[in-house]
Amino acid sequence: MAALCESFTLCGLGPSGGVGLGxxxxxxxxxPDPDHVxxxxxxxxxxLFKVSDQKPLGCWSVKHGQMITCPVVCNFETHEYVAVQDDxxxxxxxxxxVNLDKVFKATLSADVYRIHSLPSGGPVVLFRAGAVRTLDVLLEAPQQEIESVISDEVIKWSEAFMEGQQPVLIFTTEKDGNFFVYVQKVKTNSLQKYKLEHQELSKPLNFTACIKNTSITLLCLYSNDSVYKVLIPLQQNNEDEEQILSKSLLLKLSVSGSVLKGTSLVVLDKDHIAVLGSLSTSGEESKECLTIWNTKFQTLQTSKELPLGTSGQLWCYEEKFFFTHGKVLTVIMYKCETSSLAAAVGKLKDSQSPDVSSFVNWNTLGDEELDVSLQSQQSIKSESKMTLRSRKNTVPKAQPDTLSVGQLLLNLKDASTTAFEDELRQLMSKPQVPDLQATIGxxxxxxxxxxxTNQKYYPQNFLLQxxxxxxxSYSLxxxxxxxxxxxxxxxLLQICLQQFPDxxxxxxxxxxxxxLSISDAYLHTVDVDLESVICYIDIDSNNKEVKTEIVENGFNAELERDMWAAKVPEESHSTADGDFCPVGPQKAALLNAVINAAYSxxxxxxxxxxxxxxxxxxFLRYLYYLYVKCSEKINTTLPGIHSPTISQIMxxxxxxxxxxxTVMVMLPEAKELLSNLHKFVRAQVRFxxxxxxxxxxxRELQRLNHQKDSQTYSIEVLELI
Structure with missing residues (x-):
């Protein structure tokens, strides 16, 4: 459930609808701070405003005849402000x-469209020609040549995210009624271009996006009063041909005969979006409204009329909406609770309880059962009265020209590879599928x-996507x-180990x-997700050295030298501080996925x-290495995403x-490892x-101090023996 809370005016606007004279x-x-905009x-x-106090903390203007041409942003790393004047x-x-005429100034060689500032990645500059640069790179050579990425296209919208340690920028363009999507990974300078699926009689008016699980979810507000969802993979696309992004209907902006003509939308959480626009009913005058919609249950949660009109712009920060209302800038706070059927009908006992897993055990997908329709398979899963009643009321009679999922797959059995994959992509992108998860299975x-059946066929990119x-889940x-x-x-195996729970x-x-059997030389040629090791294994493309932070935690230095006196295999990756990783970073990341997997x-x-x-x-040598790395830290936790915990390692x-x-005791090369492990554990026990x-x-000293007279003054020297 979602609700709009109290509202207040942040500031008044000028005669033309802006702050000051704009x-x-x-x-x-x-x-720079959470309460500042x-x-x-x-x-x-x-x-610069402090929202809670509703007062300005600073105001800066360029000279008459000059103009600020893109939004001013804060560099969160340096607490400086960055603006673009006259493009x-x-x-x-x-x-x-105080005086902007006396601050740092640099003239660039091309027009800037927008600057995006990331909390941990610094400002990223997007030029009107589609090129992307970090602010640091631009300041090193302001007059550097800026390439032209887009041709005769106009940028309509842009946004930036952090994918791990990598800044990612996405922007959309338009040319002759066609819309294109570009995804730029800033550090690796890799650019992906897609074409948005064309739709007759309607076009996108506004965009917003969020990043999740190595993919970008792009939401598009269309002129036909609908919101569509587009999934964009972040892995590099090696195909030369231009890919067309298919979209699926996420939400129809209509309720009880009223239609919302949206102008702006923002994502609130995984189940809620907010849309600003005009709500119109046949025979009545349209009214501008701020609305919150539940995309999971396709319902309008709440709305607020705005009789003084808006500019059509909507911003959302720190659970607050910001928009112009008449001649003022209004702030409305909101809250979103757990989106579930139990919450919707008031049966949710504990709002803090975790969401029910979305995974289903789907064991009816064998070859012999593909001819069973999806609705029949759904009845096998559950025969509750609720399910039967809803199916009776909502499932229409089968039409002669309507194929079930199983029948469609049987018809595609002998189709060509291209036609086969195209039909499957269309099947997954259909907006109204009774059980989408089972269909994907x-x-x-x-x-x-x-x-x-065809050993030469393997759609790796399709499966990864x-x-x-x-x-x-594995059972699907x-x-x-x-x-x-x-x-x-x-x-693909690494991703499955990270995501499948069963x-x-x-x-x-x-x-x-x-x-364990794959050689490090072969691993250098394949793609592997290094998020679980990159924070404690720095990867150098030339010598693959591993560098770790030295943290003193009370170990005996002589004992540590004794532990590392053993000979290290040739495949080990040595470090300057005396630690040894027995495998390369790629193999370490793969082994981490196994360590994190659930098992009995x-x-x-x-x-x-x-x-x-x-x-x-x-494998034992690598686990020992991880155990030593965990023990270096006081909190015994390795940094990074999907990194193993000390309990998993043990x-x-x-x-x-x-x-x-028995094998370990008999093998000569394992004896020193077991001896070192024994010494290390013994040192840990002593420590x-x-x-x-x-x-x-x-604790005893604390007890004694409580017994003394607190009014007397004394200096005591305590010696622990």
Whole structure:
């Protein structure tokens, strides 16, 4: 559920609808602190406001005859403000600066469309010709040549995100009624171009986007009073031909005969969006409104009439809406609660309880059952009265020309590769599918079945796109990981291990064995997600060195030298501070995916006993390395996304030793490893034992101090022996 709360006026606007003397608001951007916002005129002025106090903290203007041509932003790393004057002139200043004519100025060689500032990535500059530069790169050589990326296209909208440590910028353009989408990864300088699927009699009016699970979700507000969703993968597209992005209907902006003519939209959370526009009913005068919609249940949650009119612009920061209302800038606070059917009917017992898993166990997708329609399969899953009643009321009678999912897949069995994939993409993009998740499971099953019958066919990019953008489970597509293992698709296996919650232990073991058997030389040639290791293993493309932070935590230096006196294998990656990682970063990232996977010890242990001895030693050496890295930190937590925890590392070490204890004792190369592990654990036990003694001593001192007279003054020297 969502609701609009109290509202207040942030500031008055000038005669032309803007702050001060400008001609309307150019934009509103976040300020240096959470409670601050930056307002930019369509003229000469930028103003910093403290929202809670409803007062300006600073105001800056360029000279008469000059104009600020794109929204002023805050550089969160330096707490400076960045503006573009007259399309090409950069102005940078701080809070204490008063006269913009005396602050830093740099003239660029091309017109700027907009600057986007990221909290951890710094400002990113988008030029009107489509080129992208970071502010630091521009300041090194302001007159550097700026290439032209788009030809005769006009930029309509842009936004920037952080994908891990990588700034990503997305922008849309228009040419002759066609709309294009560009995705630019700033650090790697990789650019992807897509064409938005054309729709007759309607066109996109406004865009917004969010990033999730290595894909961008683009929401498009169309002139036919609808909001469409477009999924854009972030992996590099190597195809030469221009890809067309298909869209699916997310929301129809109509309720009880009233239609909302939207002008702006923003994303609030995964289930709610806000739309500003005019609500019109036949026979009545249209009224401007701010509305919140639930995309999960396709319902209008709340709305507020705005009788004084708006400029059509809407901004949202810190659970507050900002928009012009008449001659003032209005702020409305809002709240969004858990979006569930229980919440909608008032049966939600605990609003803090986690969402019910969206994964379903779908074991009816075999070849012999593909001819069963999707509705029939749905009845197998659940026969509750609610399901039967809703199906009776909402499912229309089957039409002769309507094919079920199973029948469609059977008809495509002998189709060409291009026609086969095109039909599957269209099937997934249909806006009204009774059970979309089950349909996607059918699609993946059809793809893997074709891979089995045709050894030369393997749609890696298509499968990756589905896994990265859809909520799947192993039971929905049980043959997917088996095919990926056969094709040695390491990246797809890694993503499946990270996302699937129900992988059998047999498949987890098969992935582990494959990852350990692949050479580091081969791994350098394939794509692997390094998010889980990049924060504690710095990757250098030339020598693959691993650099780690030295943290003193009370270990005996002599003992540490003794531990690392053992010879290190040739494949180890040495570091300047004496630590050794036995595998390269690519293999480490793959092994981390296995360590993070869910398993049952009872079912995994029999498989681990079949692991070759050399691979078992290598894996134990890597687990030992992780254990040492965790122990360097006081909080025993490795940095990064999907990084293993100390508990997971310990559990896997125990599992491996249980499965191969006799072999480990007999192997010469494992003896030193076991000895070092024993010494390290013994040192840890001693260290924590001493900490326990200190804790008890401090607790006793605290007890004694409470017994003393607090009014007397004394200086005491305490010596812990």
């Amino acid at each position: 001609g309307g608001l150019l934009a509103l951007e976040p300020g 930056l307002l930019t005129d369509r003229g000469r002025t930028a103003t 090409k002139v950069l102005r940078i200043w701080k809070n204490e600066d 059918c699609v993946v099953t059809a793809l893997t079945n074709r891979c089995k 589905i896994v990265q953008t859809r909520d799947l 597509c049980p043959d997917l990981m088996a095919v990926a293992l056969e094709k040695k698709d390491l990246y 992988i059998p232990e047999k498949i987890t073991y098969a992935c582990l064995k494959l990852f 010890e009872t079912f995994l242990l029999p498989h681990l006993k079949n692991l070759p001895a050399q691979q078992a030693v290598l 559990d896997w070490m125990c599992l491996l030793l249980d499965a191969h204890f 924590y034992s001493e900490l326990n003694k200190i804790e008890e001593s401090l």
